[in-house]
Amino acid sequence: MPKTLFCTLLAAALGIASLSACGDDSAAGSDGSAKSVTLGFVNGATTEFHTCLQKAIESEAGAEGAKVITANSKQDPAAELSNIEDMISRSVSVLIVQTVNVDALKNDIAKAKSANIPIFLTSVITSDTSNILGAVVVDLNGVGKLDAGWVAKDAGSADAEAGVIAGAPGAASDLLVKGFTEALPANVKVVANQPGMFNRAKAQDVAENMIQAHPNLKYAFVANEDMAFGALQAFQAAGKDVKIVTANGTDEGLAAVKDGRFAATVANSATTIGQLAVKNAITLLNKGQADKIANLPIALITKDNLSEAPKYCLS
Structure with missing residues (x-):
């Protein structure tokens, strides 16, 4: 008798909806691999981080034997929900979401839960992780x-x-800026805080206005390295030596730390995030052992420890 028919008859006889011992074999092969798993990846934007994150997810999924369907919300919470609804209609096995806004996650999670599709998050989470x-x-x-x-x-x-050039309001940028501003000593005053929208040209415009309004600016915290290069161009054009601290750890960013254009960056590898997301999502989907909430290692990188920076992006 086929296993599925046996399980159906046994469940009916016992008056229960399902039997864990008769689980669906389509999710994993006998070796625990990702047989027939389809990952739906909803990305949040098109910055280098997001591009590298997607590369890592697609590469790792291929190594695990899984299929990936991708969509990009381009910093729009409404588009994110629409993308999730589309993934649900495609009956993906699990949804991986790089959200554009933490506040949007409530609706995202509820939508996935109502469709009985597990949701796996990258970078940020809500306070309640039960769903x-x-x-x-x-x-x-x-x-x-x-x-x-x-x-x-x-x-x-x-x-x-000090000046702050944030990214797009919501999600990652707000958390980065909060961490920076609250940890500064009392003698370092934040005199400007404006969004650069994770766009190099926009960040350059913000930096130009910032240095004009605050010619004694000594430090600038910039929410990612791409924007930091725009800010650097503005400061150099104004003839000002502003020390830039930023985040990512890209090859280009590390080169700027090495030659002194950036004072420091914080390495948070998009490749590692993507690889872990796929591995852990598949493992947890198959009831295997993995941390439900995995924390990505981060490190302050200066001229003194450049060799410690992890690989940021797959080529």
């Missing part, structure tokens, strides 16, 4: 704190002005 399959989390507050620690050490006891 998600799992997550790979970046301590974004910690990233900001590490950069603030470098500024505090460099400034010593001297009074100094």
Whole structure:
């Protein structure tokens, strides 16, 4: 008798909906691999981080034998929900979401839960994790704190002005900025805080306005390295030596740390996030052993420890 028919008859006889011992074999092969698993990946934007995250997810899924369907919400919470609804209609095995806004996650999670599709988050999570399959989390507050620690050490006891060029409001950027501003010492005053929308040209415009309004600016915290290069161009054009601290750890960013264009960056590898997301999502889906909430290692990178930076992006 076929296993599925046997399970159906046995469940009916016992008056229960299902039997765990008769689980669906389509999710995993006998070796625990990702046989017939379809991952739906809803990305949040098109920055280098997001592009590298998707590369890692697609590469790792291929190594695990899983299929990936991708969509990009382009920083729009409404588009994110629409993308999730589309993934649900495609009957994906699990949803991996790099959200555009933490507030949007409530609706995202509810929508996935109502469709009985597990949801796995990258970078950030909500306070209640009971309704998600799992997550790979970046301590974004910690990233900001590490950069603030470098500024505090460099400034010593001297009074100094700092500017903040944030990303897009919501999700990652807010956590980064909060971590940085709250960890600064009292003698370092934040005199400007404006969003660069994770766009290099926009960040350059913000930096130009910032340095005009605050010609004594000594430090700038920039929410990612791509924007930091825009800010650097503005500061150089104004003839100002502003010390830039930022985040990511890309090859280009590390080169800027090496030659002094950036004072420091915090490495948080998009490749590692993507690889862990796929591995853990598949393992947890198949009831295997993995951390439900995995924390990504982060590290402050300066000229003194460049060799410690992990690989940021797959080629």
